[in-house]
Amino acid sequence: MSGAETTQAIGPAEAGRTHAPATPRRATRALRHIVLPWAAGPAWFVASLLTWRVPDADDFPDTNELAALFAGIGVALLAAAALRRLSARAPWMIALGLGLATWEVAQAKLLLLPRPFFGTPQDLLDVFLTDWKRLGDSLLHSLGLLAVGYTVGSTLGIATGVGLGRSRHFRYWVLPVVRLVGPLPPVALLPLAFVLFPSNWLASEALMALASGFPVTILTWSGVAAVDPAYYDVARTMGARNRFLVLRVALPAASPQIFVGLFMGLGMSFAMLVIAEMLGVKSGLGFYMQWAQGWAAYPDMYAALLVMSAMCTGLITILFRVRDRLLGWQKDGLKW
Template sequence: MQLTDPRRAAPAVTTGGTPAPARRRRRWRGRSLVLNLVSIVLGVAGWETLALLGYTLPTPAAVARRAGELVADGTLADDVRASLRRVVLGFALGTAAAVPVGFLMGWYATARALIEPWIQFFRTIPPLAIIPLAIVLMGIDETPKVFVIFLAAFLACVIATFQGVVDVNRTLIDAARVLGARDLSIFLRVVIPASTPFIFVGMRVGLGSAWATLVAAELIAAQSGLGYRMQSAQLYYDLPTIFVGLISIGVLGLVMDRLLLLVERRVTGWQERR
């Protein structure tokens, strides 16, 4: 009589044939969505309460009315397009430059010794402090705006990429060498996959830095953009318009962050998660 090895037993399934872990994940996603909605409702309720108590805040209804006006006349759409163009371009260029520089610093000790002091030096200088220099050197068109955003994203991502290469498990590299792998093969098959989670963390931090730098970047002779609209509203004490800009930046940043997180999960599906 053949005995069944318990270690090879079929995974637990539900009555519908769906694995139990998958059902638990779906249940948690539903619960997480409900908690997100509850959090939003509580936040708006707290905002309304503060406004009714006399704090200098517009009510959610006033902000919604102002948002409707800006949407109706096309102003909000134009501002969103202008800001998105600057952020996406600066972030994309910053990430594209940061990843190879981070790999270079992490893989070659000589490159690290040459480049790292400059990276650490510029990290101590806020990107906003570069604005006067950017205006003098690049003028007042789109170039200095994108450059400041590029710098913010680059400095966040390059450090994460460098740290990812440095933290690769040395045992994996040694095992690959024992099996006869050359440096290029080790770099492509071991270092890059092991560093990918760090790169995505750096990209998410860089994306946040890019949006955080946007408002200041649009001080440079901008004629449109969410930051520009908020700066103009400040002159007239137009709080609803300022809140519309803040909420728009927050929503756009959140959506882009979630898209990055989705890509990360697909690319690093092999990584164990809690």
């Protein structure tokens, strides 16, 4: 049967239904790439207008500045839509703008939530405008504390994991110690660490090194032990020594597992960092949060949480970029 006869046989209605799924798909694509990007800016303009024109329920600071900030973000989003740079993030930007508008109306205009536990967007902005120096100093202290503990713990973890995977004698003597100390929550060792080490700073660094070192050790050991022995045999036939086998065979082959351990260790170091700063080290974002809670300055505490979230997200993003650079064949895998 020819193509014309087939069309006549199924009829025009059936022929039209064969192409029907393309229309919803085109409509969804147009919504995602055309409508939503241009709706993100107006969502923030709504938040700006509500902040500026609706009277506050109390004398809140920086209302005009907050309205101007919302309007500026709206203008930036319209520019991004015009440049076609907003397609993927447009739904989130719309939700964020409307969410802030809802928070502004519910708390700053109507006071629906109890204060001081729940502040207003104005309170949060005021913290960043008036106390940015102390927040920045706390951020630098936290980054310095985390960098030393995490770097030391990860380095020792990789070295220990390689030893466990490559040497039977090393595994005989070290594995019982790893089994005894590694699974312990580092926070449980906090009182003992403050007694054993001469300063709270060293105690905190040691606990963060322990928190990051254990998962890195186990995952490195797993990766090295899983390397195909044929790789070592081929390298030995070409005259490779033990150092070459470790640096050029074992570690590259175990790199995916090592990076999993590094991600896990970074997360555990974040938790230990906050605990150490709250209980021992008198600086950093954890200490700032404890100070804010003691004075019932909850907006300051929420601002510290935002800064801490940005710090943790930024460090994980950097670690993902390093992984993508070193393990190019995993770029299409897990994204952050």
